[in-house]
Amino acid sequence: MRTVYLGMLLLFQRAVSSLTEFSVNGEIRNFAVGNGKVFVVTDSQLLQMRLDLVEEKHKDIQNHRHQNRVNILLPFDANKTLITCGTSDCGYCELLDINDISRSVYREDVPVGSSVKKSSVSFLVDFDEGTEKYMLVAREKVPDECVSDKGVSLHNTLESQAGGIFAKSGIEPIEARISPQSDAEWIDGFQSSSPSHSYLLVNVKSRTGPAVVVLRMKNSRSKIEMTKSLEGAVLQCCDDKEHKKLLSSSVVLSSGSLLLWAGIFTAQESNDPQKTALAIYDLSQIRDRVPSYFSCTPTCRAQKGEDVLRPRAVVLKHSSMSSVAAEKKGSWIELYIGTATGQLMKIVLDKALNSGCVTVLYKSDDDRMVFPRMHFDPVDHKYIYIALRNQIRRVAVTQCGMYSTLRDCRASQDPSCGWCLNTSKCLTKDECSASPWISIPEDYFQKELISFQVTELSTEVTLNLSLNVAGQFPLTCTFMDEHVNLCNSSSGVFPSCSCRFSSQHLPVNVTATVTIGDQKITERLKLRSCPDVTETSPYAKCVACVSAGCHWSSSSNQCSWAHGSASQVAVMDKCEGLYSESNAPEIFSLEPNHVSFHGKKHAVLKGRNLELVEKIRFHGVMECTSKETPVLERSTDTLKFSIPSGNKGTVRVCVVTADGRCHSNTKITYGARPTCTGLQPRNTWASGKRKITVLGNNLEFVDAIIVHQYDKPITLNSNKTFWFHTHDQREYMGSGPFTVSLLVGNSTVDCVDKLSYLPDPEFTSFSTSKLDNDVLANIQKTEDKLNMSKEEMRVWGLQGKEQFECVIDTVMSTALICRTVGAKDSEISVDSFKIMFGNSIKFLELIQHGIKYTCAPVAVTIVILLGVHAGIFISGVVSRRMTQISGRFESSN
Template sequence: MHFDPVDFKHIYIALRKQLRRVTVVQCAKYSTLKDCRSALDPLCGWCVKTQRCSTHDECLNSSWVSIPKDSLQTELLSFQVAQKSSTELFHSPPQITLHLALSLESTENPAFSCVFSSGSVNLCNGSALTAVFPKCSCNFSDQLINTKGLKVSTTVTVEDQKITKNLTLTNCSSITDNSPNVSYTQCVQCISSGCHWSSSSQRCDWTQGSEPQLNIQDACKDLLSEYKEPEILSLEPHKVSFHGRNSVLLRGRNLDSVTKIRIQGDLDCIAKESPVLNRSSDTLVVNIPPSETKGKVKMCVVTPDNRCHGNSIITYSSQPRCTGVQPRNSWRSGGRKIHVQGTNMEYVESVIAQPSNKVLESLYDASSGGMWFYSPRYEGSGQLSFSLNVGNSTVDCVHDFSYKPDPVFTEFTTLQVANDLQVNIQKKADMLNLSMSEVNVMGDQIYQCVLERIEFNAIICIIKGQSGVDSITITIGSYAVMMGRAKFCLNPHNTLG
């Protein structure tokens, strides 16, 4: 392979029977400044005039914002926190300075601004805020940082492009104490919190000035030998559709310091990342991002020092396909078990009922490969439709699910059969086609009535070892009805009169 000597944006590849000229630049596929920068392509940058990702020669007479050529900084946004003493502020209360820097450079000086907010409150205004591309800073009272830290929402605007990031600011001096058992984790936490780690005193403190902080690996490398690296033991589930999956459980060891997961296929130039949603020392809850292709990819867990640990496999497969549901109707009170027919049902996360847009929990049966859910209560009219929720996408399922009135029971009679009590329940004819597994009958709310059969206009069941009941309760899904004292029947043919 040889680069085109004219523009270096193409290569010539010698094949067996031809010479092919292939582009190596795909800037146009990135639609935002953030995505353009995340590509880490030295030939791509954001053209302010055309508002698109392009090469430098395609962006004339305009600011061209790109990754610094001489920078090893891979994070787009970095921050530091410094403390100004009361002496520096002429006996005013101590203040914290938050320094923010973008790993970007520009051929000109683009419009640039920063906004720092905590909740609905703007953290700094006026002279407390300075912004000169690609850096900005903000001063605020140190009393705003409590023991739980201060959550700050940051919005950086470069011309029309917005970059947002949520930060948690911590009192640097409280990150670690003077204990002799200083750990690598404490050092990493210190540096990643924008603070300064002193190797001589082995403690965390506020950053001095606004100079770029040391790389975490360099600042903490002497403590690395004591560090227990995170391990991945299992991922449940490890097979997903190419739409991805939400709330996947990862089990392992030493997971306290993990901040995100990283997924990369053999042919992917850029890895996909997903933050940790919930954690403990041995479990993490994460979302698996979607994939453009099917197949196996490698997954690792990432710590604040940007190191990746472990090597687990995720398999991306086809999306679920729904061919129908059984049964196709329900009583209005809901609670009927509806079986979904189709393929790849294990990738379904939930069912969405329309037009109410209600999310219903779905349950997968590994033994049969099927999936089912309970019909919701329905107060409207007409038919319902269902779709399957898969990752952040939906798959159509059925559009002609109907609701019928709740079953109507008119009376019940009892008949003594040897030592048992037969209960005959009369009901109005309906179109529900109730099955034995859907009906539950209790005598006096404590005696189970075992179903014998369901007829068009009757339900017949047996209460073992009883001679009489004052009431029966019939439960069908979410619908329940209680009927009062029985009318005793002496019909020896066990039929309803």
């Protein structure tokens, strides 16, 4: 038994030894990453975790008298402590053991933390070699009953410093501080390494309007000298539309006198698809000016003045960016971007700050916003930590394994990913040891993996083909015309190869194959004599020219032989603006245009000239690849197709004809996936067709409902509420409970509740009484767990061939009461009742010796199997009686 127990314990330890996510109780308010720990703060707890998100310790932080919010969380690794400051009473600061946060090292009442709903920024400042540091705190004004000043202050972090721990003043007689003259929302702060400065980013509101300001101080052992050195500038973003609020920021590069910084700015328009902008600035360009929004104590050295900094590059515009983190890798800059819809994206910049494509590293099922601050794993930066409401996640910064071929690996435009020849996998460079590693060229982006050109020399033509990759490895090339080698002579030296052949072969279709290890990259080229490209329209002529590897002159609209070693230009880039045809396909509308990221099975596109369309193309903003889906049904003005899965956000949709051109465009927005939080009711009667209401979010994205894994889909109906009708129990061969799932594109989402089948309700007898001209009926039923409502049933009173609706007043567990209303001057009477629910109709009638009870499915003839040994006389009586009932039923329908 002991051996079994130890084995189970070992399995459990392995299962939790490394996590990619951790959910907390409550909402995450702040988190920080030290050298070996992750610290997370909620409204009620402080948690200590390993870097792999396994919890080690937790500490309750609520005060029994006052609400407490920990808003300063600083790992002081050199001192082996964690600095926390909160809002309890008028504020406090505390030192905790960084390896055991349940152990308090020191605590003091200090009015440092801002109030619960106010902003604050804090970070540690090195002003000398060694472990001594200041804690810089910038905060909005705390409640009036607490004696404290808003603005920026510097605090000791050690008892050995002059004035003692957490003191603002020391050997200097005057307290140093920076005060905002307008409302200030503190967003971020950091220390640069060379030269040593401290920076603060703040949104200000003044009489002249909102502005984003950057402040800079020169780090110094003297707090007074540090605050007196204040200078700053207003950050302007962006040229086409003003974005006057900062959401998140990150240092990109601090080297020598250069300081690149990235910020996410937002505009005021809530529905703008480009509401947020990610821009890069050089903060080393701050001049000797102090923005008029701030003042220093003692007085600032720099003069007051509104210096303005403009971005060096606007990298990306998007509807909902919320956070950014950056790091430099070689000549590349990698930016990680969180969104308000719960996505983590990655984009790479070259040394000229040109951007590559966007890769989505993670997307949440719902629309939880990514916390404005993100942190890299301090060990090797292979992971980044993000927070989403009540969840902390660790996400790999490179996900090379998602690419299965050399072409796809190269198309990712991720300089951290390359093709490993020995393993035939897309890997990072350190994972591909002692093997050639093929990656994108250094320092710049080249969209196409292969480019080619044709040049003429006398009677021969030379086809030059280049592989746009970085690395050194052997390659071989073949050039085939049909199944015959095209080349009179060929040569190949990495990264290029060439083929020379007679110009008399032109035009010719060439299959060029580049072989690298076990990877074969094939390009089909349609080569022509460049001066002989004479298509009718300028666009067609340009496309044919560039596609054949020739040189296109946009000034003269002429095609000629290529010259020099210039790389091939993409057709769309070179020929854009030349295309115009009156009979081109055109999109008028697309429904639905808002779907889950799982896609949608049924979509309809309307327009004109659509009979030539072969497929629909979907391309996200700056995404690496596009997706295409075939047309399922067509006419001249309507196309039916399925929308593929995608990443959250807006994508461009166009229609593609046989020549590869993409015409017209519209947009689709991908949102969160649907959720099913419950069913009302959670059971149904055996004969089916009970209305089940589905509870949840984003249900408009659902294609159908699946009950039980082998069931055919059921259509989901919507009229502000979402519901479906159940099938007959016989289709499932059981009573359940059965899993209920939402069909969304090609994916399914399980409901929290399951569906059970119960026997049909049994109605046993009835009694009637007169009330004026009406008949009041009390219909008895067997007690069940169906909890039927009066909206689920209809009742008619029958008399001869006439029927009168009996309006249901009350439904109880063992009876229902209804009223059959007579005419004003005439009475009605009934001798039987017809009760309809779902797919079933049941009859109750008075006979000579009691109640007779029958059941008939809707529109189905009732068949009664008679016993062989029953007498002919009895059989005849029953048959005549059933004929009467059937006649009543038919007259009622």
